[in-house]
Amino acid sequence: MTAATQTPPAVEAGYNYGYLNEQTxxxxxxxxxxxxxxxxxxxxxxxxxxxxxxxxxxxxxxxSASILGPEDVFKVIDQGADDTTNAVSIRKFFAKVxxxxxxxxxxxxxxxxxxxxxxxxxxxxxxxxxxxxxxxEPLRWVxxxxxxxxxxxxxxxxxxxxxxxxxxxxxxxxxxTNFMYPVKVNGRYIMSxxxxxxxxxxxxxxSPALHIFGAGRExxxxxxxxxxxxxxxxxxxxxxxxxxxxxxxALCGATDSYLxxxxxxxxxxxxxxxxxxxxxxxxxxxxxxGPMADREDISELTGDKPETQDKNA
Amino acid sequence: MTTxxxxxxxxxxxxxxxxxxxxxxxxSFDLWPGEVMGIVGxxxxxxxxxxxxxxGRLEPTTGSVxxxxxxxxxxxxxxxxxxxxxxxxxxxxxxxxQNPRDGLRLGVTAGANLGERxxxxxxxxxxxxxxxxxxxxxxxxxxxxRIDHFPxxxxxxxxxxxxxxxxxxxxxxxxxxxxxxxxxxxSVQARLLDLLRNLVSRLGLSVIIVTHDLAVAxxxxxxxxxxxxxxxxxTGLTDQVLDDPQHPYTQLLVxxxxxx
Amino acid sequence: MYVAVKxxxxxxxxxxxxxxxxxxxxxxxxxxxxxxxxxxxxxxxDRVMSEGALYDPWLAALxxxxxxGDLVEATFLLRAYRTTLPRxxxxxxxxxxxxxxxxxxxxTFKDIPGGQVLGPTFDYTHRLLDFGLAAGFxxxxxxxxxxxxxxxxxxxxPLSRVMDLLAEEGLVDRPGCGGEGxxxxxxxxxxxxxxxxxxxxxxxxxxxxLARGDEGFLLALGYSSQRGFGDNHPFAGEIRMGEVAVSxxxxxxxxxxxxxxxxxxxCEMVTSFKxxxxxxxxxxxxxxxxxxxxxxxxxxxxxxxxxLQARELGEDIDAPSQDEEFVLSHSDNVEAQxxxxxxxxxxxxxxxxxxVMIRSMRAEILKRAVSKTETEEAA
Numbered sequence: 001m002t003a004a005t006q007t008p009p010a011v012e013a014g015y016n017y018g019y020l021n022e023q024t025x026x027x028x029x030x031x032x033x034x035x036x037x038x039x040x041x042x043x044x045x046x047x048x049x050x051x052x053x054x055x056x057x058x059x060x061x062x063x064s065a066s067i068l069g070p071e072d073v074f075k076v077i078d079q080g081a082d083d084t085t086n087a088v089s090i091r092k093f094f095a096k097v098x099x100x101x102x103x104x105x106x107x108x109x110x111x112x113x114x115x116x117x118x119x120x121x122x123x124x125x126x127x128x129x130x131x132x133x134x135x136x137e138p139l140r141w142v143x144x145x146x147x148x149x150x151x152x153x154x155x156x157x158x159x160x161x162x163x164x165x166x167x168x169x170x171x172x173x174x175x176x177t178n179f180m181y182p183v184k185v186n187g188r189y190i191m192s193x194x195x196x197x198x199x200x201x202x203x204x205x206x207s208p209a210l211h212i213f214g215a216g217r218e219x220x221x222x223x224x225x226x227x228x229x230x231x232x233x234x235x236x237x238x239x240x241x242x243x244x245x246x247x248x249x250a251l252c253g254a255t256d257s258y259l260x261x262x263x264x265x266x267x268x269x270x271x272x273x274x275x276x277x278x279x280x281x282x283x284x285x286x287x288x289x290g291p292m293a294d295r296e297d298i299s300e301l302t303g304d305k306p307e308t309q310d311k312n313a
Numbered sequence: 314m315t316t317x318x319x320x321x322x323x324x325x326x327x328x329x330x331x332x333x334x335x336x337x338x339x340x341s342f343d344l345w346p347g348e349v350m351g352i353v354g355x356x357x358x359x360x361x362x363x364x365x366x367x368x369g370r371l372e373p374t375t376g377s378v379x380x381x382x383x384x385x386x387x388x389x390x391x392x393x394x395x396x397x398x399x400x401x402x403x404x405x406x407x408x409x410x411q412n413p414r415d416g417l418r419l420g421v422t423a424g425a426n427l428g429e430r431x432x433x434x435x436x437x438x439x440x441x442x443x444x445x446x447x448x449x450x451x452x453x454x455x456x457x458x459r460i461d462h463f464p465x466x467x468x469x470x471x472x473x474x475x476x477x478x479x480x481x482x483x484x485x486x487x488x489x490x491x492x493x494x495x496x497x498x499x500s501v502q503a504r505l506l507d508l509l510r511n512l513v514s515r516l517g518l519s520v521i522i523v524t525h526d527l528a529v530a531x532x533x534x535x536x537x538x539x540x541x542x543x544x545x546x547x548t549g550l551t552d553q554v555l556d557d558p559q560h561p562y563t564q565l566l567v568x569x570x571x572x573x
Numbered sequence: 574m575y576v577a578v579k580x581x582x583x584x585x586x587x588x589x590x591x592x593x594x595x596x597x598x599x600x601x602x603x604x605x606x607x608x609x610x611x612x613x614x615x616x617x618x619d620r621v622m623s624e625g626a627l628y629d630p631w632l633a634a635l636x637x638x639x640x641x642g643d644l645v646e647a648t649f650l651l652r653a654y655r656t657t658l659p660r661x662x663x664x665x666x667x668x669x670x671x672x673x674x675x676x677x678x679x680x681t682f683k684d685i686p687g688g689q690v691l692g693p694t695f696d697y698t699h700r701l702l703d704f705g706l707a708a709g710f711x712x713x714x715x716x717x718x719x720x721x722x723x724x725x726x727x728x729x730x731p732l733s734r735v736m737d738l739l740a741e742e743g744l745v746d747r748p749g750c751g752g753e754g755x756x757x758x759x760x761x762x763x764x765x766x767x768x769x770x771x772x773x774x775x776x777x778x779x780x781x782x783l784a785r786g787d788e789g790f791l792l793a794l795g796y797s798s799q800r801g802f803g804d805n806h807p808f809a810g811e812i813r814m815g816e817v818a819v820s821x822x823x824x825x826x827x828x829x830x831x832x833x834x835x836x837x838x839x840c841e842m843v844t845s846f847k848x849x850x851x852x853x854x855x856x857x858x859x860x861x862x863x864x865x866x867x868x869x870x871x872x873x874x875x876x877x878x879x880x881l882q883a884r885e886l887g888e889d890i891d892a893p894s895q896d897e898e899f900v901l902s903h904s905d906n907v908e909a910q911x912x913x914x915x916x917x918x919x920x921x922x923x924x925x926x927x928x929v930m931i932r933s934m935r936a937e938i939l940k941r942a943v944s945k946t947e948t949e950e951a952a
Contacts, residue, residue, distance in 0.1 A: 021659070044769035045769060046768055046769050048656045049649075049652045049655065050653065053914060054908045055914065056915055058911075079919045079920075083581045084581060085585060086918055088582045089585060092582070115918075116920070116923060134912070147773075155396045155399060157399065157433065159430075160429065162429075162437075163421055163432065166425050166428050166442065167422060169439055170460075170461050172934065173934075173937075174930075174934070176930065178923070178927050178930050179923040179927075180923075195923050196922075197922055197923060197926040198926065217912055235437055235438060235439040236437050236438040236439075237438050243926060243929045258922070259925075260921060275922055
């Protein structure tokens with residue numbers, strides 16, 4: 001059931017295309033345009049209640065609902081995978097209310113909605129990434145008041161942000177933020193790239209794709225237009241660094257992708273696999289293998305039917 | 314930029330009213346580089362109000378404060394743009410509050426407090442920031458090992474010295490102080506005053522210091538302004554004003570100092 | 574075994590089916606109808622309408638059934654449905670003075686014009702579980718003779734408001750008149766469903782936010798204001814419950830048309846006075862209004878409304894109930910439950926990032942400790 005691209009049935013009767021009414025879509029598109037015009041700046045918008053709870057992607061969903069059209073090909077991932085439960089739920093929702101073609105192949109998608117990862121496959125000109133954002137305000141943990149943070153952004157008073165990084169180094173000997181790592185966009189606004197691991201931050205810098213970020217509960221939209229400078233905050237003598245692993249993906253052997261840790265049994269045996277399921281599957285399709293690719297007791301990972309496991313149990 | 318001597322601050326007709334109540338009325342004077350001006354008077358005389366207006370934190374009802382800025386040239390402190398004023402308050406203008414907790418972030422370490430000033434104007438080298446912070450801790454006689462401690466754990470006197478260091482680290486040209494030794498016990502006061510006198514003269518700072526304590530004024534200030542009910546009743550060189558007061562109110566103030 | 578997320582689509586479908594089964598419960602027990610909920614669990618329905626911000630008792634009852642009695646979940650259902658509805662008109666302000674009153678009490682005066690009516694209240698019941706109710710129960714009719722409603726609906730003159738009587742004497746400001754006098758009334762009313770929240774927020778926007786706010790949250794905040802976290806000496810000036818007419822004035826017609834009536838609850842609190850030796854002292858006020866019979870909600874709402882006026886009244890703001898941003902950002906249980914419950918979603922990618930860092934830091938520290946020991950031993 002993991003065909004690369006599916007054409008689902010037509011739009012379910014009773015819903016406007018994309019679920020939201022046309023006025024709402026127009027309002028959101030205007031907010032997106034403002035956001036693109038001021039890279040990294042959080043544009044307030046009058047978000048709507050959606051049939052999913054706040055915190056479960058309503059911001060990203062409202063963005064996708066406003067930009068999807070009949071010609072689009074839509075991919076949804078959560079933690080890098082297409083088949084995590086919430087990604088499945090969101091994909092089904094859009095199939096129901098737009099009839100849009102869906103895909104698991106990063107290369108085939110025109111719009112990719114994501115929670116917590118950027119795909120490993122490099123993005124292309126013309127693609128749009130839609131991010132689900134829980135807390136859009138990068139200064140929120142140093143300053144809980146909205147009135148204050150707005151002023152700080154307006155006057156480019158970002159000293160406190162670096163204070164946090166300084167404190168990390170003073171206490172831990174390094175910057176201790178590993179995801180939702182703040183960035184400076186186009187040399188002006190400090191922005192939260194959403195809870196992606198810092199591993200993915202470099203993918204935002206000078207990217208050919210358009211990246212738009214939606215926070216439904218907090219009612220903010222922001223954007224990074226294509227080919228914009230995005231720099232992760234750091235110190236000259238403590239430069240920004242990404243995560244590394246000692247090994248490679250156990251299934252496909254990749255050494256350049258973000259790896260998920262999987263605990264295999266009560267004996268504590270561990271395996272590391274690509275978080276990006278499409279990237280891993282593509283590599284395996286090309287013949288790459290990793291050290292654990294032929295282990296039969298983890299056949300679920302490679303996509304075989306559960307019967308295979310029962311036979312070996 | 315002209316090399317002729319130029320007042321650092323030009324105060325003209327500063328008046329601040331709260332509704333019908335007068336905070337201060339029609340104050341004018343010049344302050345020259347390297348000068349320390351003391352503003353004395355009892356509580357309610359309007360000294361803190363005046364200081365607020367001079368340092369750009371309180372908008373006067375009428376009047377102007379001209380300041381010769383290192384970065385922006387001659388500006389009107391209240392007429393200039395908000396970002397300019399806010400930046401000046403982080404760099405060229407220092408403000409030492411009576412209560413050090415008003416001038417510090419209690420939830421971050423001493424080093425971070427000092428570093429924030431530097432980072433807010435673009436310092437991005439951790440090692441350099443830290444070295445600078447250590448240097449200034451030494452200047453205010455705080456032990457280097459306390460750089461990673463939180464100000465909550467400091468004594469009142471130490472917090473005040475930290476606040477002073479935070480103001481000096483960006484090399485301000487002028488520092489505004491509001492009762493900097495208020496609330497400290499006598500021996501701690503003496504030590505702090507000594508430190509202040511040293512720093513001011515070594516760094517060539519201009520200072521406007523508000524105090525009700527004439528001994529502090531005599532120790533630190535070159536010139537004095539005596540305020541009563543919002544107005545300046547007497548000004549002159551410190552020793553002159555204190556040794557030979559002309560105005561009846563000044564005479565009252567001076568005579569009420571308890572003889573040691 | 575690692576099966577956390579593969580086969581997600583099938584798992585979701587099975588979960589839905591299981592939930593539907595559990596919702597039905599024992600098949601031999603008669604199925605609950607929406608009508609039964611509407612009639613016999615009316616207070617649940619009213620709460621869902623209030624927080625769902627939609628007046629439709631039948632839909633709210635359906636939501637309660639679909640949510641298996643979970644009222645926060647039911648509120649979410651109703652609110653999501655509300656999003657799909659087109660907005661046709663803004664009604665005229667509802668006139669609660671013209672309410673067909675089923676309950677009306679005041680704690681500020683022993684007697685008030687029009688009298689007090691206890692109405693259908695839990696107050697003064699003894700909270701003893703009634704096992705007779707389990708056996709089935711035919712209620713004895715309430716005392717005949719007195720009409721059960723008062724006021725305009727009965728052809729009587731409209732019940733004057735206690736607060737208006739106080740206002741006439743100048744003892745309390747009229748609503749909409751604060752320190753700024755008449756200008757307040759002229760500004761257009763804000764709309765929290767159209768405009769994103771900004772701070773500071775004006776009173777109209779605050780009240781809209783509180784009207785759909787979670788009752789438990791407002792109850793706790795109101796309670797805290799009574800216990801000293803905030804300045805409040807509240808007196809219940811008037812509490813009303815009953816039916817009010819809803820009218821619109823379409824441009825096409827140019828005159829008012831009544832489109833129906835709704836049940837509403839209203840509370841006006843008289844709270845601590847302001848003023849001084851020279852400024853005429855008068856009481857301040859708090860206001861609560863809700864769809865349906867939601868008395869506890871409107872009482873709490875009025876206390877929080879008063880607390881949030883601290884800024885306009887120039888009071889020190891040091892209690893949570895006075896903190897506008899804190900109260901208004903956290904009052905909506907649809908938002909709150911979404912974000913709290915989102916913690917159930919997978920977060921393993923970010924957790925992995927922290928794991929990698931912590932393991933590496935621990936390794937460094939332990940390595941340093943080992944080499945330090947070795948150096949000491951060598952010396």
